[in-house]
Amino acid sequence: MKLSSALPGLAAGMVVFLGNGSSAANAANAADAAFDRRFAGTFLEEYWKLWPDQAIAAGYYRVADDLVVPDAQARARRQHFLETWLARVRAVKADALDPAHRTDRLILILQLEGRIWQLTTYRDWQWDPSVYNVAEPFALLLNTGYAPVEERLRHVLRRLADVPAYYAAARASIEDPTPEHTALAIDQNKGTLEVFGRDLEDQIAQANLSPPERALFRARIDAAREAVQHYIDSLLMLDPAHRGAARSFRIGEALYEQKFRYQIANGSAARALYERAVEEKEAVLGRMDVLTGQLWPKYFPNAAMPADRSTRIRTLIDKLSEQHIPRDRMFETVKSQISMLEEFVTRHNLLTLDPSKPLEVRITPTYKLGIASASLDAPGPYDPGARTYYNVTPLDTLTAAQAESTLREYNNWMLPILSIHEAVPGHYVQLSYANRSPSLIKSVFANDAMVEGWAVYGERMMMEAGFGDDTAEQWLIYSKWNLRSVVNTILDYAVHTQNMSEADAMRLLTQEAFQADQEAREKWHRVQVTSVQLTSYFAGYSAIYDLRERLKREHPQSFDLRKFHERFLSYGSAPVGLIADLIEGGANGAR
Ligand code: ZN
Ligand code: ZN
DSSP: OOOTTOOTTHHHHHHHTTSSOOOOOOOOOHHHHHHIIIIIIIIHHHHHHHOHHHHHHTTOOTTTTOOOOOSHHHHHHHHHHHHHHHHHHHHSOGGGSOHHHHHHHHHHHHHHHHHHHIIIIIOHHHHOGGGOOOHHHHHHHHHOOSSOHHHHHHHHHHHHTTHHHHHHHHHHHOOSOOHHHHHHHHHHHHHHHHHTSHHHHHHHHHSOOOHHHHHHHHHHHHHHHHHHHHHHHHHHTSOHHHHHTSOOSOOOHHHHHHHHHHHTOSSSOHHHHHHHHHHHHHHHHHHHHHHHHHHHHHHOTTSOOOSSHHHHHHHHHHHHTTOOOOGGGHHHHHHHHHHHHHHHHHHTTSOOOOTTSOOEEEEOOGGGOOSOSEEEEOOOTTOTTOOOEEEEOOSTTSOHHHHHHHHHHTOTTHHHHHHHHHTSSSHHHHHHHHTTSOOHHHHHTOOHHHHHHHHHHHHHHHHHTTGGGGOHHHHHHHHHHHHHHHHHHHHHHHHHHHOOOHHHHHHIIIIITOOOHHHHHHHHHHHHHOOSGGGHHHHHHHHHHHHHHHHHHHOTTTOOHHHHHHHHHTTOSOOHHHHHHHHHTOOOOOO
């Protein structure tokens, strides 16, 4: 990654930010260089050998041949590796490092501790059959043009050899699986059979391979399919009576807090975030009600406002949702929004944007088609030259009713919020700042709460600057969107630690967050098979927001919003708690 396109004014902004002589980022010194050689270099190279699936996802193909058979020996090898490197990174003297490397060190410590915890305490390899699935790396090798097709197929061929051993180890590892993760594993592994299906056969047929290679492929594909099918069958055969008394998908308060600490790392406990989200939900609903009161006469001049708060807010949102673009205007609309958003950010002095790398808006490629209307496609840490794309999914393939429902959700006030989140000043801008202070450690172990929290904070930043002409309509629809991340947090915590029932969850999502039944059902499914991840949006957002408000209070004279944003982003995708420590000068890395 290149450093040459440094932003004008960014370095200066970092120096004068607090106006109290905090030191500028040091030039790389010997300790930093040694740290990089050892950890961004040797450590990661060794790491990829033990986690080749993750290597392929990161665009590191040197280990593409290898499939790790997930048996007890592999787990022991991984644990030994993690413990060895944890001792090594802890032994590095943090004081000798510059802030960027100090952060890298803390991120590594958190990662290594978290993975050891996952292997020894969380033990999802025992109760979550969906952790066993070979599909994704194979699909990536087949669909990513990192090398000529013959070379990629040979990687696939060598990887295929161990698929039967992989699923045998999976079956031997599972004990007391939850019914929900078992059902998920069955579903997802059915999808895996398709990866070894027609497309792969066509690629083999068209490639320049030798007859023995083709024969070997034939045999290995058959064996792989059989192994996947056998795994599915063995999951289906788990005794229903036993499954009735099986382990619950709810992970419980103790594991939840621990997982939250490693994964979110925003400097607070999960319980505290939950309580904050409960308060925030009421505050947002209160503001939405005030906005509804203001807008009601404009949209319903002849109807009395319903007495029930939820009903009147929902009625007004439904009314506003009628104002949306025609279904064939999705791509052009989103494309024109990007330059409008960039212009707004610059005019309001929110951030310095890098004009040298324009974001490319394109139609979502078919192999990436999903349910999302728009998504950001960013290059991986080992693919520095690649472009960033903003994928927009046209509504051509939807029925009239499906298209109408999508268009109402992404109405005239909501669609720009989506582009704010995904692109400017959300994910795309965060990523382009992260690429300017390149750190393999931060890219490989990017903190989800920081990344999502920044995008959610970006929405707030734009609204506060008067986006959408500061109208009550824009604020009301923004609030509905914002409520989603607040309620995700409540849902996740309450389901996993307080036994929240499906009926209560559906009520929360549909009655108090105005979500459609389909969206709420999908969310209920997601909260059963994941934990903590759903809190990352609000966890990151609230931590960034708090940091900003604290700095404003403590430095009323020197606080500068643009400089705050630029400095915050300059640390890369690190946990918000660490960035806050660095900005506030509290962290010396002593742990
Ligand atoms: Zn319509
Ligand atoms: Zn996002």
